[in-house]
Amino acid sequence: MQHLPIxxxxxxxxxxxxxxLPPLSNSITRHRIFAVSVTVILVITSVLLLLTxxxxxxxxxxxxxxxxxxxxxxxxxxxxxxxxxLTSVLGLGAQLYACAGDDNDGMYFHPLFMFQIMGVNGAFxxxxxxxxxxxxxxxxxxxxxxxIHGGSKQKTKANVHYxxxxxxxxxxxxxxxxxxxxTIGSLNMADMASKVRLLGEHEQALAKAGGLLLLxxxxxxxxxxxxxxxxxxxxxxxxxxVAALFAxxxxxxxxxILRVHAVIFGEDxxxxxxxxxxxxxxxxxxTLIMGAIGVLASPNLRLTVANLVIVSVxxxxxxxxxxxxxxxxxxxxxxxxxTLVTGALFLLADLISKQRGKAEDRYVxxxxxxxxxxxxxxxxxxxxxxxxxxPLSGFVGKTLLLQATQGMNEIAWVWPTILIAGLAxxxxxxxxxxxxxxxxxxxxxxxxxxxxxxxxxxxxxxxxSPLLVIFGGPVTDFTNLAAAQLHDSAQSIDALLPxxxx
Numbered sequence: 001m002q003h004l005p006i007x008x009x010x011x012x013x014x015x016x017x018x019x020x021l022p023p024l025s026n027s028i029t030r031h032r033i034f035a036v037s038v039t040v041i042l043v044i045t046s047v048l049l050l051l052t053x054x055x056x057x058x059x060x061x062x063x064x065x066x067x068x069x070x071x072x073x074x075x076x077x078x079x080x081x082x083x084x085x086l087t088s089v090l091g092l093g094a095q096l097y098a099c100a101g102d103d104n105d106g107m108y109f110h111p112l113f114m115f116q117i118m119g120v121n122g123a124f125x126x127x128x129x130x131x132x133x134x135x136x137x138x139x140x141x142x143x144x145x146x147x148i149h150g151g152s153k154q155k156t157k158a159n160v161h162y163x164x165x166x167x168x169x170x171x172x173x174x175x176x177x178x179x180x181x182x183t184i185g186s187l188n189m190a191d192m193a194s195k196v197r198l199l200g201e202h203e204q205a206l207a208k209a210g211g212l213l214l215l216x217x218x219x220x221x222x223x224x225x226x227x228x229x230x231x232x233x234x235x236x237x238x239x240x241x242v243a244a245l246f247a248x249x250x251x252x253x254x255x256x257i258l259r260v261h262a263v264i265f266g267e268d269x270x271x272x273x274x275x276x277x278x279x280x281x282x283x284x285x286x287t288l289i290m291g292a293i294g295v296l297a298s299p300n301l302r303l304t305v306a307n308l309v310i311v312s313v314x315x316x317x318x319x320x321x322x323x324x325x326x327x328x329x330x331x332x333x334x335x336x337x338x339t340l341v342t343g344a345l346f347l348l349a350d351l352i353s354k355q356r357g358k359a360e361d362r363y364v365x366x367x368x369x370x371x372x373x374x375x376x377x378x379x380x381x382x383x384x385x386x387x388x389x390x391p392l393s394g395f396v397g398k399t400l401l402l403q404a405t406q407g408m409n410e411i412a413w414v415w416p417t418i419l420i421a422g423l424a425x426x427x428x429x430x431x432x433x434x435x436x437x438x439x440x441x442x443x444x445x446x447x448x449x450x451x452x453x454x455x456x457x458x459x460x461x462x463x464x465s466p467l468l469v470i471f472g473g474p475v476t477d478f479t480n481l482a483a484a485q486l487h488d489s490a491q492s493i494d495a496l497l498p499x500x501x502x
Contacts (some may be wrong), residue, residue, distance in 0.1 A: 003057045003061070004045070004048060004049050004052060004059065004076075005060075005061035005074045005075075005076040005125060006051065006061050006063075007037075007042075007045045007049070008042060008045060008049065008084045008088070008121040008125065008425050009074075009118055009121050009122045009125065010047060011041060011042050011045065011113070011116040012038065012114040012115065012118040012121070013114070013118045015034065015035065015038040015111075015114045016110075016111040016112070016113075016114035016118065016166065017111075019031055019034060019035065019108075019110055019111045020106040020108070020111050021115070022322060026036070028103065028298065031109075031110040031111075032099045032103065032110070032311055034110075035095060035099075035110040035114065035412050035467050036095055036096065036099060036114065037115070038364050039088065039091055039092045039095050039117075040092065042088045042091070042092075043085070043088040043089060043092055045088075046081065046084045046085040046087075046088040046251075046419055047289045049076055049080065049081045049084065049085075049229065050078075050081040050082060050084075051171075052058035052076075052084050053076050053077055053078055053080075053081045053203070054081075056080055056121075056397065056479065058075060058076065058077040058440065058485075058496070059075075059076040059077075059125075060073060060074070060075060060076075060270050061073065061074040066495065068127065068128075068188045068190065068191060068497060069186045069190070069191035069497070070189035072126075072128060072131055073126075073127040073128060073188065073293055073496070074125045074126060074127060074157075075125065075126070075127035075189075075496060076125060076484075077482075077485055077491075077492075078337070078437075078478065078481055078482035078485055079255075079258075079332070079482045079486055080125050081192075082122045082332065082336075082478070082479075082482060083251070083255055084121050084124050084125065085293045086251075086339055086340075087115070087121055087124070087248050088248060089340070089460075089461075089464070090244065090245060090248055090339060090340060090461070091113070091117050091245060092246065092459045093340075093343060093344070093347070093458075093461040094113075094114055094241040094242070094245045094343065094347075094446050094457070095110075095113060095241065096111070096454075096456055096457040097240060097244065097347050097453065097457035097458070098239075098241035098455050098462070099453050100453040100454045100457075101451065101474075102150075102239050102240060102271055103194075103241075105149065105150030105239065106149040106150045106151065107152075108145070109146075109149055112149070113142075113146065113241075113245070113369060114137060114144050115139075115141075115142040115144070116139055116142035116143055116146060116245060116459045117268075117491055118139075118142075119135050119136070119137075119138035119139025119141075119142060119197070119246075120135075120139050120248055120249075120252060122134075122135030122138065123135040123136060123252050123254065123255070123256070124255060126152075127188060127189055127190065127496060128187055128188050128189065128190070129180070129187045129188075129189060130177055130187045130213075132256065133170075133173050133174070133177060133440075133469050135154060136170070136173070136221070136252075137170065139186055139249075139252070139281070139291055140166050140170070141248065143162075144159060144162070144163055144206075146238070146242045146245075146418050147159045147162060147234065147237070147238050147242060149239060149242065149394070150188045150239055152237075152271075154237045155237045155238070156232045156366035157237075157297035158233050158236075158237035158238075159234075159237075161233075161234070162230055162231055163436050165220065165227075165230050169216075169217050169220045169221065172213055172216055172339040173213075173214070173217045174215050175209075175213060176211075176213035176217065177208045178190070179206055179207070179209060179210035179213070180207060180210040180211070180214075182206070183199065183203045183206045183207045183210065184196060184199070184203075184207060189259060189260070189263060190262060190263075190492070190493045190496035190497050191448065191497060192205045192264045193263050193264045193266070193268070193489070193493045194263065194493055194497065195270050195273075196264060196270070196272055197268065197269055197270035197271075198270075199270075199271075199272070200210070203355060204271050204272055206270060208272055208275050211261070211264070211265050211272065211276070212275065212276070212277055212279070213377070214256075214260055214329065215260075215261065215262060215276050215279065216257040218253045218254075218260070219257075219283070221249070221250065221252055221253030221254070221256070221484045222250045222251075222252075222253025222254045222256075222257065222313055222317070223253070223287075223309070223310055223313050224253070224283055224284070224287055224313060224317060225283055225286045225287040225314075228290065228291075228310050228313070231250070231306060231309060231310060232294060232303050232306040232307055232310070233303075233306075234246075234306075235302070235305075235306040235309065235346070236300070236302040236303045236306050236494075239348070239350075240346055240350030240449075241347070242346050243253070243302070243305075243306075243346040244343035244344070244346045244347050244461075245343070247339050247340075247342045247343040247346065248339055248343075250309060250312075250313050250362040251335055251339055253435065254313065254316050254317065254320070254335070257276070257280075257286060257317075257320060258328070258450065258486065261275070261276040261277075261280075261320075262320070262323070262328070262486055262487065263486065263489075263492050263493065264437070266487070267323065267487075268489050268491075268493075274323065275385070277321055277323065280317055280320060280321040281318075281321045281410070284314050284317030284318045284320075284321055285318065285413070285414075285417055287310060287313055287317060288311060288314025288315060288316035288318065288417055288418070288421050289314070289417065289421070290310065290314075290422065291307050291308070291309075291310030291311035291312075291313070291314050291421065292311060292421040292425065293383060293424075294306075294307035294310060295308060295311060295314065295424055295425055295428040295429065295468070296309040296424050296428050298428065299359070299362060299363060299365060300349075300361045300362045301345075301348075301349040301352060301353075301361035301363075301436070302346070302349045302353075302361055303395075304429070304432055305342055305345040305346055305349055308342055308345070308425060309338075309342055310460060311421055311425060312334070312338040312342065314421070315334065315338075315398075315401065315418060315421070316331050316334060316335060318401070318414060318417075318418070319331035319334070319401055319404065322404060322405065322408065322410075324404055325405035325480070325483045325484055325487050326400075326403070326404040326480075326483070327401065327405075328377070328482075329404075329476065329479040329480045329482070329483040329485060330397065330400035330401040330403070330404050330479075331399070331401070332479040332483065333393075333396070333397050333400055333475060333476060334397035334398070334400070334401060334417075335466065336393075336468065336475075337393040337396075337397045337462070337464070337468055338386075338394075338397070340461045340462075340465070340466070341382055341385045341386050341393075341394070341461070341462070342462040343461050344378075344380050344382050344458055344461035344462045345386060347457060347461070348375065348378055348382060348458060348460050349361050349455070351375050351454060352369070352375060352379075352436055352452065352460070355369040355370060355371060355372070355375065356369060356436070361436070363431065363432060363435040363436070364435070365440060365441050366440060366441070367440060367502065368440040369436075369437075369440075370448075371449075371450050372437055374450065374455070375450075376433075376437045378458055378459075378462060379433060379436075379437070380433070381462055381465070382462055383429045383433060384428075385462070385465040386425065386429065387422055387425045387429055388422050388425075389426075391469060392465045392466065392469060393464070393465040393466075393468035393469055394465070396469060396472060398418065398422065400476070401418070402414075402415060402418065402471070416452055426468070464478050486500070
């Protein structure tokens, strides 16, 4: 069990390498069986890691025996293990969907998929900002190849924009790391948090510049306004399983903002405390507004879902800007909900597109879908969930978030913004549903059955919403403890340094 924290990184890495070698490399069927088996094991491992960190406290994994802040450390606390489990479940759903045929459009889908999961899990588990950069690069390189997998003019165009923007972001990331290392003398997150409050006046200015540069980098990954414009067309161009997996990508940026600006530059950082908050408030509100406008303006379902991701980013960033345990807890609950439901919606958009022929998922009149009832039921559940209608998880998440604003001056504009964005999402999703399922001309000529694996994948992701409500008590208890652990410097900083590690 002592090696449990590194398994979410090690398992997908080894699986990806093995699938590039004979005998696995010679058969797509072997790829599918092996990849799904490894992902199921990864889900089980993630559950065990979450339970271990919850019951026994934060798990540290020191690579090579070099103690922090000098060595590479993995930190498995409640927040990071929750995100690893979320990635594993989302990855399993997307992978099952791909195994129905989407993975055969190009080469090396499953190895790339595994390397993507490895990078995401590494970003969640690392306790060092430089290694966060390394894992960012791993997941980005895999995402470049996955985005263009299968090839098309639309994918190539979206990929060029995506690659250029992320290369710029990586350059800024390196500048920020150099500045912070030069001023603080460490890149271990806990060590940085303990030293940042001791900086002199001139060093504070440099550290502030480095911290705000990191906010730019993470804001780009999270699609925070004005760095959000790449996301809609990129996600809409990707194949369905890739777009579903990409639902976790913006959460990597949000998670990084939480780690850096709630721990290193949090309330205990002295003169550098909360340096990001004056920026986060207006940007999060504007992101939510722009996402709502994008949802209303979208001409097809894929773009609608992509803009719903931006809406969720704005909502989550508002919670982070509050700097309250209750708001962070609400954000964690909402993050689980929105990641899985948007992943399911990307898969549903692909099912609808294949059923409607040349009309695809555009909001135009087309032939009636052969399997419209099954897809319609799934879409109805997803629609209720994503817009926040009771009694599903979207309603619970938004209610928790709105309750967290009680007693704050910002309540006067947070409530209207979130509620109006929810109304815009409801109008857009209602338009999508009525156009796709009720407005049709003629009968379908597509007699192909829906592959069972695709229905299983959609059901797996959608089932999270009612489960989050049914087990709402234990889930919110866990998110409360995760938020408290993040905001408590004794647990998030002191316990992770030499002398505080058990």
